Amino acid sequence: xxxxxxxxxxxxxxxxxxxxxxxxxYVINGVTTQSISEATRARILAAAADLGYTPYGxxxxxxxxxxxxxxxxxxxxxxxxxxxLLLDELEKQLATNGLSxxxxxxxxxxxxxxxxxxxxxPFAVIGLGGIDDVEAxxxxxxxxxxxxxxxxxxGAPAAIGRPQIEIGRLQARHLARTGHSVLGYAFPDxxxxxxxxxxxxxxxxxxxxxxxxAEPVVLTVPQDAEKAAMAVRQWKxxxxxxxxxxxxxxxLAVLAGLYELGMRAPDDLxxxxxxxxxxxxxxxxxxxxxxxxxxxxxxxxxxxxxGAYKGQPAxxxxxxxASRLVVRRSAP
Amino acid sequence: xxxxxxxxxxxxxxxxxxxxxxxxxYVINGVTTQSISEATRARILAAAADLGYTPYGxxxxxxxxxxxxxxxxxxxxxxxxxxxLLLDELEKQLATNGLSxxxxxxxxxxxxxxxxxxxxxPFAVIGLGGIDDVEAxxxxxxxxxxxxxxxxxxGAPAAIGRPQIEIGRLQARHLARTGHSVLGYAFPDxxxxxxxxxxxxxxxxxxxxxxxxAEPVVLTVPQDAEKAAMAVRQWKxxxxxxxxxxxxxxxLAVLAGLYELGMRAPDDLxxxxxxxxxxxxxxxxxxxxxxxxxxxxxxxxxxxxxGAYKGQPAxxxxxxxASRLVVRRSAP
DNA sequence: GTGAAAGCGCTAACAT
DNA sequence: ATGTTAGCGCTTTCAC
Numbered sequence: 001x002x003x004x005x006x007x008x009x010x011x012x013x014x015x016x017x018x019x020x021x022x023x024x025x026y027v028i029n030g031v032t033t034q035s036i037s038e039a040t041r042a043r044i045l046a047a048a049a050d051l052g053y054t055p056y057g058x059x060x061x062x063x064x065x066x067x068x069x070x071x072x073x074x075x076x077x078x079x080x081x082x083x084x085l086l087l088d089e090l091e092k093q094l095a096t097n098g099l100s101x102x103x104x105x106x107x108x109x110x111x112x113x114x115x116x117x118x119x120x121x122p123f124a125v126i127g128l129g130g131i132d133d134v135e136a137x138x139x140x141x142x143x144x145x146x147x148x149x150x151x152x153x154x155g156a157p158a159a160i161g162r163p164q165i166e167i168g169r170l171q172a173r174h175l176a177r178t179g180h181s182v183l184g185y186a187f188p189d190x191x192x193x194x195x196x197x198x199x200x201x202x203x204x205x206x207x208x209x210x211x212x213x214a215e216p217v218v219l220t221v222p223q224d225a226e227k228a229a230m231a232v233r234q235w236k237x238x239x240x241x242x243x244x245x246x247x248x249x250x251x252l253a254v255l256a257g258l259y260e261l262g263m264r265a266p267d268d269l270x271x272x273x274x275x276x277x278x279x280x281x282x283x284x285x286x287x288x289x290x291x292x293x294x295x296x297x298x299x300x301x302x303x304x305x306x307g308a309y310k311g312q313p314a315x316x317x318x319x320x321x322a323s324r325l326v327v328r329r330s331a332p
Numbered sequence: 333x334x335x336x337x338x339x340x341x342x343x344x345x346x347x348x349x350x351x352x353x354x355x356x357x358y359v360i361n362g363v364t365t366q367s368i369s370e371a372t373r374a375r376i377l378a379a380a381a382d383l384g385y386t387p388y389g390x391x392x393x394x395x396x397x398x399x400x401x402x403x404x405x406x407x408x409x410x411x412x413x414x415x416x417l418l419l420d421e422l423e424k425q426l427a428t429n430g431l432s433x434x435x436x437x438x439x440x441x442x443x444x445x446x447x448x449x450x451x452x453x454p455f456a457v458i459g460l461g462g463i464d465d466v467e468a469x470x471x472x473x474x475x476x477x478x479x480x481x482x483x484x485x486x487g488a489p490a491a492i493g494r495p496q497i498e499i500g501r502l503q504a505r506h507l508a509r510t511g512h513s514v515l516g517y518a519f520p521d522x523x524x525x526x527x528x529x530x531x532x533x534x535x536x537x538x539x540x541x542x543x544x545x546a547e548p549v550v551l552t553v554p555q556d557a558e559k560a561a562m563a564v565r566q567w568k569x570x571x572x573x574x575x576x577x578x579x580x581x582x583x584l585a586v587l588a589g590l591y592e593l594g595m596r597a598p599d600d601l602x603x604x605x606x607x608x609x610x611x612x613x614x615x616x617x618x619x620x621x622x623x624x625x626x627x628x629x630x631x632x633x634x635x636x637x638x639g640a641y642k643g644q645p646a647x648x649x650x651x652x653x654a655s656r657l658v659v660r661r662s663a664p
Numbered sequence: 665g666t667g668a669a670a671g672c673g674c675t676a677a678c679a680t
Numbered sequence: 681a682t683g684t685t686a687g688c689g690c691t692t693t694c695a696c
Binding site for chain 1: 339340384386387388389390391392393394399400401403410411412413415416419420423424427432433434435436437439440447448450451452453469470473474475555556557581584585587588591609610611613614615616617618
């Protein structure tokens with residue numbers, strides 16, 4: 001068994017079996033519009049297995065002009081556990097339609113997706129954020145379908161949205177309903193997520209105004225127990241009794257700050273997070289949070305891509321994605 | 333501005349500028365072995381921008397026979413925050429060498445990576461687990477470089493390893509050193525990670541044997557406070573005072589179990605996790621853990637891939653990756 | 665039922 | 681300094 005340098009091509013297997021490359025292609029791809037005698041089919045399959053043949057994606061993509069890859073672009077902020085739900089569902093949906101999901105993470109803030117999608121030449125790109133108009137146009141021009149998540153709930157044709165403002169509203173309303181009248185907001189110390197943190201905070205503000213409560217006391221909370229403790233102290237000194245946090249990570253920081261000071265939720269400060277992170281379920285006390293239903297999100301995203309793949313017409317707009325309050329002991 | 337169906341190709345820009353496709357290629361790729369007059373260079377670049385030209389990856393890959401993509405295969409178990417460090421570093425290292433990192437997650441247990449890597453035709457595949465010998469061979473035969481992480485610290489030529497057994501050892505030694513003589517092990521309720529959980533537990537066993545301690549009391553701990561509380565009760569009833577957990581997730585579950593029972597670490601039970609997950613830092617109390625240095629891991633992985641890309645000779649074996657104890661209050 | 669041939673978009677000798 | 685040409689591996693129409 002000599003070491004082979006050259007890639008095994010369909011021509012090799014054509015030669016080995018004494019048929020043409022066209023026939024090989026038909027068999028390998030199980031083309032139904034072309035009848036092939038059982039004998040040659042078997043011979044070809046055997047030779048393929050024997051030689052260890054592997055179709056070469058780029059050549060196939062070039063020839064057909066259509067890739068079976070879908071590129072999911074992940075933003076440059078940290079990936080949390082929630083992403084797993086999204087990926088599982090997306091992968092499953094796409095796979096059953098013959099599409100493969102690959103991901104690319106924007107590592108440096110402001111990095112262009114360009115290098116990745118150009119090299120891949122995917123059928124579609126799913127953007128979770130971090131794709132600007134210039135790039136969006138370039139993709140469309142290059143014939144790549146673009147499906148994005150928008151923040152508002154409206155946007156480009158193939159876009160689905162989750163109104164971030166609703167998240168803040170849900171948080172604030174829950175606290176108001178359970179007797180809190182002076183709220184605080186735990187703002188993230190991470191510039192990369194302002195596109196999310198601002199509208200969420202705005203939702204809290206609006207809810208407070210609606211319900212006749214005071215303006216929320218906004219404090220930036222680092223991922224650090226001692227610094228979070230300082231924030232807690234400030235909130236307490238200003239009469240705050242309930243905190244809406246940007247997400248569960250920062251809610252956990254508030255919990256840690258309380259713990260530092262020998263206090264505890266919900267007695268000293270009620271706190272509600274967002275994302276329904278598994279770590280929140282195991283926190284002390286378990287965290288009240290907002291579930292953003294990533295599976296539904298994935299299904300919608302997949303539907304848009306698959307629709308385009310099958311050449312289906314205009315994507316029906318199913319309206320904005322829903323978020324849901326999950327009550328646990330940190331804000332009962 | 334009419335809608336264009338056809339992809340803009342280098343031929344279009346050659347025609348527009350009245351030069352040959354070769355010249356266009358030279359300019360677009362900034363080939364230095366070929367001198368191009370400043371005038372034509374400028375004209376070509378202008379036309380490219382004007383027409384919105386985007387090089388088509390698959391065609392380039394086919395022509396050169398070498399892809400600039402590196403595929404990172406993620407195992408089918410949940411991705412944690414730790415992955416961010418790995419990705420950041422890997423992405424950075426590869427990008428500075430002209431390589432793009434893309435990821436594919438094995439969504440269904442037992443899913444073959446095949447579909448993904450065949451469609452992509454990457455230069456290299458980095459396997460974090462879940463790639464069996466059959467697939468490894470197929471890749472190698474297809475001319476794809478394969479770099480893997482092994483569990484033992486030894487393995488295939490282009491492999492780096494972290495002895496999982498060391499993690500258990502570090503956990504147990506720390507507890508023994510701080511006065512605990514009856515240890516418990518929080519075993520994950522997730523079959524997908526047995527390849528990791530077994531050797532980690534084995535490390536605890538070996539350390540106990542070495543130090544003359546009793547066999548560790550192994551209990552399966554679900555990610556659920558109440559069920560974890562039952563485990564805590566059992567441990568307490570069997571005289572256990574210190575717990576080594578499979579990872580921080582399960583350590584958090586133990587902490588939650590303690591909290592359920594009105595107990596707390598480290599007084600009632602000391603607990604040591606693994607992974608240095610940010611959620612552990614914010615736990616109550618902050619979690620003692622093992623840092624597995626994912627940045628170093630990423631650098632090693634990247635070095636192997638980049639070495640192969642540059643056609644460098646045999647990869648020097650830098651030995652196994654080191655893990656490090658991080659002491660916090662859950663097991664001081 | 666099978667083969668011949670053209671072509672997908674790009675690169676890289678080699679010629680000029 | 682620029683053009684010609686021959687592929688890379690695969691698909692697909694059309695002819696046999």
